[in-house]
Structures are given as structure tokens and as C-alpha cells.
Amino acid sequence: xxxxxxxxxxxxxxxxxxxxxxxxxxxxxxxxxxxxxxxxxxxxxxxxxxxxxxxxxxxxxxxxxxxxxxxxxxxxxxxxxxxxxx
Amino acid sequence: xxxxxxxxxxxxxxxxxxxxxxxxxxxxxxxxxxxxxxxxxxxxxxxxxxxxxxxxxxxxxxxxxxxxxxxxxxxxxxxxxxxxxxxxxxxxxxxxxxxxxxxxxxxxxxxxxxxxxxxxxxxxxxxxxxxxxxxxxxxxxxxxxxxxxxxxxxxxxxxxxxxxxxxxxxxxxxxxxxxxxxxxxxxxxxxxxxxxxxxxxxxxxxxxxxxxxxxxxxxxxxxxxxxxxxxxxxxxxxxxxxxxxxxxxxxxxxxxxxxxxxxxxxxxxxxxxxxxxxxxxxxxxxxxxxxxxxxxxxxxxxxxxxxxxxxxxxxxxxxxxxxxxxxxxxxxxxxxxxxxxxxxxxxxxxxxxxxxxxxxxxxxxxxx
Numbered sequence: 001x002x003x004x005x006x007x008x009x010x011x012x013x014x015x016x017x018x019x020x021x022x023x024x025x026x027x028x029x030x031x032x033x034x035x036x037x038x039x040x041x042x043x044x045x046x047x048x049x050x051x052x053x054x055x056x057x058x059x060x061x062x063x064x065x066x067x068x069x070x071x072x073x074x075x076x077x078x079x080x081x082x083x084x085x086x
Numbered sequence: 087x088x089x090x091x092x093x094x095x096x097x098x099x100x101x102x103x104x105x106x107x108x109x110x111x112x113x114x115x116x117x118x119x120x121x122x123x124x125x126x127x128x129x130x131x132x133x134x135x136x137x138x139x140x141x142x143x144x145x146x147x148x149x150x151x152x153x154x155x156x157x158x159x160x161x162x163x164x165x166x167x168x169x170x171x172x173x174x175x176x177x178x179x180x181x182x183x184x185x186x187x188x189x190x191x192x193x194x195x196x197x198x199x200x201x202x203x204x205x206x207x208x209x210x211x212x213x214x215x216x217x218x219x220x221x222x223x224x225x226x227x228x229x230x231x232x233x234x235x236x237x238x239x240x241x242x243x244x245x246x247x248x249x250x251x252x253x254x255x256x257x258x259x260x261x262x263x264x265x266x267x268x269x270x271x272x273x274x275x276x277x278x279x280x281x282x283x284x285x286x287x288x289x290x291x292x293x294x295x296x297x298x299x300x301x302x303x304x305x306x307x308x309x310x311x312x313x314x315x316x317x318x319x320x321x322x323x324x325x326x327x328x329x330x331x332x333x334x335x336x337x338x339x340x341x342x343x344x345x346x347x348x349x350x351x352x353x354x355x356x357x358x359x360x361x362x363x364x365x366x367x368x369x370x371x372x373x374x375x376x377x378x379x380x381x382x383x384x385x386x387x388x389x390x391x392x393x394x395x396x397x398x399x400x401x402x403x404x405x406x407x408x409x410x411x412x413x414x415x416x417x418x419x420x421x422x423x424x425x426x427x428x429x430x431x432x433x434x435x436x437x438x439x440x441x442x443x444x445x446x447x448x449x450x451x452x453x454x
Contacts, residue, residue: 008341009334052429055356 018074024063025071033060244303244366246293254298255305259377260401262408269415271297299412303366306373313376314339316383320452323387339448346372346440353436357429361417371409375441378405379449386453394453402442410438 027033038057258265271292292300317335321327347368354361363371378401386394417430 009337010341013341013344051425052356052358055358059356 021067246295247302247304248295251295262404268411270299301367301370303370306370309376313380317452320387359417363416375445379445382449402445405441406438410434
């Protein structure tokens with residue numbers, strides 16, 4: 001049974017994390033999330049974040065706001081790395 | 087305490103002599119040879135006192151040129167008296183005042199004559215001052231750097247265990263159904279509490295030594311290492327062992343641990359559960375599963391696949407029970423509503439359900 005998962009290194013964890021962050025950052029608020037009622041303008045209660053959905057919307061928004069810049073840099077680095085070193 | 091200082095100095099000196107002569111192994115103590123291998127990093131040895139002690143953990147100063155080795159000769163012979171094989175290479179020629187008379191030692195003649203420099207007590211004092219100063223600098227350097235990355239006192243709290251606690255906790259992990267009281271003891275006592283930097287007024291959990299329900303990091307760390315080694319043994323029994331497998335196992339287990347802790351932190355945030363659990367507490371609770379995994383792997387080895395599944399069920403259930411009972415008191419909802427309570431329940435079930443899953447994931451690979 002040893003051939004199934006041949007172990008993850010720490011680098012594959014980093015890659016997985018990077019891909020997840022990318023996935024969160026490409027969600028478009030108006031075109032996509034608004035259809036599900038997940039965008040931040042659609043909420044009426046004054047205090048965000050009380051419900052689980054509010055927390056998630058908050059999380060998505062903050063990740064998008066904070067990580068868009070650094071993610072561009074990190075993505076470019078990883079792309080160059082993969083191109084050059086395979 | 088001139089004598090004490092001389093004793094402390096001798097290990098430093100023995101190291102310096104070793105490093106320059108590079109000769110035979112010292113039979114009595116293995117610690118100085120560790121400093122011999124290149125530039126060994128300081129502070130491998132954690133002492134719980136605040137005062138600098140006899141220095142195994144200090145950085146050896148650069149070796150002085152050989153003619154100066156005669157400095158330390160008469161004070162160094164005191165430690166060589168009991169060692170027939172060591173570098174008792176120097177004939178003791180001078181007795182500094184205050185030292186007891188040591189039996190003369192039969193030894194070979196050194197290749198160079200270590201001059202009569204240490205006959206001069208002023209030079210002797212200067213040498214001791216130098217050694218003391220360097221030692222102080224080394225300790226200070228270590229403390230600064232270590233405290234930059236890891237809060238020293240905070241981590242020490244998790245390792246303040248004793249044998250009785252470890253025994254009781256292991257019994258609790260493997261058979262938690264007999265325990266009656268799961269709450270943590272809190273105290274505002276200065277002696278027993280975990281040091282908190284920001285809120286010194288808040289009562290904090292007692293150190294694990296005093297409370298069997300408190301989380302500790304000693305058991306998870308030990309269990310983790312034992313688990314890795316045991317997996318190596320299991321692989322070897324199945325004739326699949328190579329040394330690289332150990333590295334793969336370690337990194338895989340670490341990755342899953344990180345994933346689990348990140349999932350837990352994320353879930354705590356989303357469910358808006360303010361708990362008093364700190365990050366290291368979560369690491370401790372996530373690390374307790376390795377104890378169960380050791381037992382699972384052992385029974386899988388001994389009783390093949392039936393024993394493996396039975397042990398998985400038993401220890402998975404035991405660990406889930408243990409975690410639910412322990413975390414019941416520590417996870418509080420921010421708002422005391424029914425919604426909050428429901429979320430708390432889901433959180434507990436989520437944590438508890440993760441355990442058998444991970445236990446299975448990490449042990450099925452090594453048992454074919």
C-alpha cells in the first residue's frame with residue numbers, strides 16, 4: 001500500500017497553499033459572488049461577522065485585499081522557478 | 087569559589103587542547119567532543135536556571151596558539167587525575183594556591199614543552215578573566231537569539247512535566263473512560279502559572295506538572311519521534327525500508343500536522359468561537375494522536391490487519407472521547423446563544439472526527 005501517497009514534502013504544502021490563495025483571489029465579487037449572496041454590499045445587518053457566512057465573506061474579502069499584491073510576486077517567482085528548474 | 091571556577095574552566099580548556107592537538111577521545115565525558123566537530127552551535131543544552139552554569143552550552147573561543155597552552159596546565163590537571171586515557175599529557179608543574187594536592191599522573195611527554203608561563207599568577211588570573219568574559223558573552227548571545235524567535239518561558243511551560251504526569255496522561259489518552267474530572271485548574275499563583283506577557287492579572291492554567299488535564303508538548307514530541315522510528319521498524323519488517331523513507335515519513339507527518347492545525351484555526355475563526363486555546367495548545371492537542379498511532383502500528387505489526395483495525399477503532403474512539411471531554415471546557419462561544427452552542431458542538435465533533443481520519447491516514451501506509 002506504500003505506492004499510494006508517497007509522502008508530501010513541505011514544498012508541496014507550500015505549493016498547495018499558494019494555489020489555494022490564488023483560488024480565493026480570483027473570485028470576482030460582482031460577477032460571481034453576488035449571485036450567491038456572498039458579496040459584501042448585500043448584507044444589511046450593521047455588524048458583520050456574527051454568522052459563519054459573514055465570517056467567510058469577511059475572510060474572502062480580506063484575503064483578496066491583502067494578498068493580491070504579494071501573490072503576484074510569489075506567482076511570478078514560482079513560474080520562473082518551474083520554467084527554469086522543472 | 088576559585089575551585090568551582092577552575093572546574094568550570096577545565097572543560098573549556100580540555101576542549102581547546104583537543105581542538106589543537108586533535109588526538110584521542112576523552113573517555114570520561116563525551117560532551118567536550120561534541121564541541122569539537124567544527125563550530126558546534128551553542129545552547130544545545132537547555133538549563134532551567136538563569137545563571138550561567140558549567141558550560142557545555144557555551145561557544146568555545148578560538149583556540150589559542152600552541153605556546154600559550156602552558157597557561158592552563160596546572161589548573162587543568164585536576165580533572166585529568168581520574169582519567170587514565172585522556173590528554174593528561176602535561177606534567178603538572180605548578181600548584182596554584184588553594185588547590186588540593188592531586189595524585190601525580192603517569193603520562194607521555196608532549197611534543198612541545200609548555201613553558202613556565204603559568205608560574206606567573208598574574209597571567210593565570212588574566213586567563214581566567216578572559217575565559218569568564220567569553221563565557222558570559224556566549225551565554226548572552228545565545229539568549230538574545232533564542233528569545234527573538236521563540237518565547238522561551240512560554241515554551242518552558244509546556245515542558246514542565248514530571249514522570250507522574252506523563253504516566254497519568256498516557257493512561258488517560260489510551261483509556262479515558264475512567265476519568266471523572268476534566269476541568270483545568272487555574273491559578274493566579276506566581277509560582278505555578280504559565281507566564282503571560284500581556285495579561286498578568288488573568289488567571290492562567292497551572293503547569294502540567296500540577297494538573298493532569300493541562301496540555302503539554304513533551305508527550306506529543308516524544309510520541310512523534312517514537313512514531314517515526316516505529317514506522318521505520320514496520321517498513322523494515324515489510325522489507326521496504328530505506329533511510330530516505332524516514333525523511334519522507336517525517337515530512338509527511340509534519341505536513342499533515344500543519345494542515346490539521348491550519349484547518350482548526352480556520353474553523354475557529356469562521357465559527358467565531360473565541361477560545362482560550364493558544365497556538366501551542368492546539369499543537370499539543372493535535373500531537374496527542376501520535377500516542378494512539380504508536381499503539382495502532384504496534385498492534386498492526388503484531389496481529390496483522392485485524393489487530394490494526396480493532397486498534398484503530400479503539401484508540402480512535404478513545405482519543406475522540408478524550409478530546410471532546412477536554413476541549414469542552416476550553417471552547418466557549420462568543421455569544422451565548424443556541425447558535426453559538428450548536429457551533430461549539432459542531433466544532434468539537436469536527437475536531438474529534440479528524441483524529442481517527444488522520445490516524446488511519448498516517449498508519450495505513452506503513453502496514454502493508
